[in-house]
Amino acid sequence: MAPITPAYTPATLPDAETLYGNLLSAVRHIIQSLPTGLVHLVGIHSGGAWLAQRLHKDLGLAQPMGTLDISFYRDDFDKIGLHAQVMPSEISFPVADKHLILVDDVLYTGRTIRAAMNELFDYGRPASIRLAVLVDRGGRELPIAAVAVGGYVEPAPAASFVLSQTDTGAFVLNIETKEH
Amino acid sequence: MRNPQLNRHGELTHLITTEGLPRDILTHILDTAQTFVPLADRDVKKVPLLRGKSVFNLFFENSTRTRTTFEIAAKRLSADVFNLNINVSSAAKGETLLDTIANLSAMQADLFVVRHEASGAPYLIAQHVAPHVHVVNAGDGRHAHPTQGLLDMYTIRHFKKDFANLTVAVVGDILHSRVARSNIHALTTLGVAEVRAVGPLTLLPSGLDQMGVRVFTDMKEGIKGADVIIMLRLQNERMGGALLPSAHEYFKHYGLTEEKLALAKSDCIVMHPGPMNRGVEIDSAVADGPHSVILNQVTFGIAVRMAVMSIVAGASA
Numbered sequence: 001m002a003p004i005t006p007a008y009t010p011a012t013l014p015d016a017e018t019l020y021g022n023l024l025s026a027v028r029h030i031i032q033s034l035p036t037g038l039v040h041l042v043g044i045h046s047g048g049a050w051l052a053q054r055l056h057k058d059l060g061l062a063q064p065m066g067t068l069d070i071s072f073y074r075d076d077f078d079k080i081g082l083h084a085q086v087m088p089s090e091i092s093f094p095v096a097d098k099h100l101i102l103v104d105d106v107l108y109t110g111r112t113i114r115a116a117m118n119e120l121f122d123y124g125r126p127a128s129i130r131l132a133v134l135v136d137r138g139g140r141e142l143p144i145a146a147v148a149v150g151g152y153v154e155p156a157p158a159a160s161f162v163l164s165q166t167d168t169g170a171f172v173l174n175i176e177t178k179e180h
Numbered sequence: 181m182r183n184p185q186l187n188r189h190g191e192l193t194h195l196i197t198t199e200g201l202p203r204d205i206l207t208h209i210l211d212t213a214q215t216f217v218p219l220a221d222r223d224v225k226k227v228p229l230l231r232g233k234s235v236f237n238l239f240f241e242n243s244t245r246t247r248t249t250f251e252i253a254a255k256r257l258s259a260d261v262f263n264l265n266i267n268v269s270s271a272a273k274g275e276t277l278l279d280t281i282a283n284l285s286a287m288q289a290d291l292f293v294v295r296h297e298a299s300g301a302p303y304l305i306a307q308h309v310a311p312h313v314h315v316v317n318a319g320d321g322r323h324a325h326p327t328q329g330l331l332d333m334y335t336i337r338h339f340k341k342d343f344a345n346l347t348v349a350v351v352g353d354i355l356h357s358r359v360a361r362s363n364i365h366a367l368t369t370l371g372v373a374e375v376r377a378v379g380p381l382t383l384l385p386s387g388l389d390q391m392g393v394r395v396f397t398d399m400k401e402g403i404k405g406a407d408v409i410i411m412l413r414l415q416n417e418r419m420g421g422a423l424l425p426s427a428h429e430y431f432k433h434y435g436l437t438e439e440k441l442a443l444a445k446s447d448c449i450v451m452h453p454g455p456m457n458r459g460v461e462i463d464s465a466v467a468d469g470p471h472s473v474i475l476n477q478v479t480f481g482i483a484v485r486m487a488v489m490s491i492v493a494g495a496s497a
């Protein structure tokens with residue numbers, strides 16, 4: 001029998017700002033253990049890039065951050081093609097020998113993270129890559145784990161989280177269920 | 181009738197011509213190209229998008245720049261590229277075009293890049309390939325050269341940001357030019373305020389005004405106030421016949437010199453699809469001068485061809 005998954009409503013979903021607070025302290029803790037000046041945040045478009053931008057500001061990091069659009073590295077190109085609007089990846093610093101913290105909004109199958117790591121290695125050979133996510137929703141299909149997590153929430157498989165940002169920069173998490 | 185370049189989902193599955201392509205598809209190609217431009221600054225200049233795919237460059241007509249930039253583009257997408265100079269192989273032995281394609285399809289080709297001296301050859305091939313095989317026109321007869329048209333649009337957008345308020349003059353042998361045709365269709369679809377065709381009456385096709393183009397036979401009038409000047413190559417074989425008296429005479433009236441360029445806007449860009457005939461359609465001082473963006477066109481051409489190949493290859497079968 002399939003496990004019963006809770007049906008989230010906007011009222012029962014965890015508050016995105018609380019999740020962000022957890023993520024911020026987890027990332028701060030990780031950075032303290034890494035050599036100063038060699039740490040860069042890299043956000044995955046779009047949600048991860050917003051998160052990385054806010055983390056970068058709230059942590060007062062001096063090193064520039066980067067953004068990645070993994071569209072050209074997806075493993076399902078043959079199925080879905082190139083429809084969505086692709087954003088340029090922007091990694092303005094040399095990644096060789098740097099400690100990178102990859103930031104995304106939702107960790108699910110792990111395929112996006114694999115694609116992002118493949119892309120990062122095309123910029124050079126980093127010293128290390130760590131993963132920070134706002135939400136870990138389980139359902140992994142690859143051996144990938146986050147070291148900084150805002151919260152664990154496991155919705156129904158057909159549901160997807162949608163992160164948005166208000167004019168003041170606050171995060172809002174919603175859930176959408178795809179029609180099949 | 182459905183546009184033969186689009187599949188039943190409305191996705192671009194072949195690129196044969198810019199004529200009749202919706203504005204959102206043109207814009208999608210330009211936006212995608214823009215994301216490929218920064219690759220040139222990376223350690224590894226490749227993305228794995230077309231990994232495992234076979235791209236066949238079929239050049240039934242000579243070309244260096246176009247074939248090379250298509251090859252670089254396909255390789256930067258991680259495709260396997262095969263270059264075939266058909267004019268020295270099977271076609272010379274009498275094989276028909278469709279037999280050549282059937283044989284290459286049997287070698288598991290995924291994408292054909294086709295240049296042919298006959299207008300319509302890429303369209304004919306597109307009609308006969310399997311649904312998962314894609315065709316990109318790299319220039320057919322006098323008909324179309326859509327990737328050149330698109331890289332010209334990319335270059336204009338790069339330097340001018342927006343198409344809406346521009347005056348663009350296309351100058352030279354419009355009649356025989358597939359580049360001019362592809363440019364005019366793309367410029368009008370993208371909403372350029374004024375498209376001008378400038379050339380001697382013998383080299384201007386009829387019906388330009390129905391395409392929304394202003395026609396000029398006086399070059400000085402034609403480039404006055406222009407934001408963009410696209411010079412066309414004067415093909416040597418047109419010279420000396422009934423159409424034109426001499427290269428010298430042509431240069432005098434239609435060659436772009438600094439003196440004539442002064443009539444255009446002060447920030448006007450000068451483009452040319454290459455190869456250039458210096459001293460025939462363009463003066464060296466202009467070709468190498470501050471308004472020239474001719475070498476930028478070549479660089480952008482790689483990103484635009486990457487965008488086109490990855491978009492058609494991603495269309496569902």
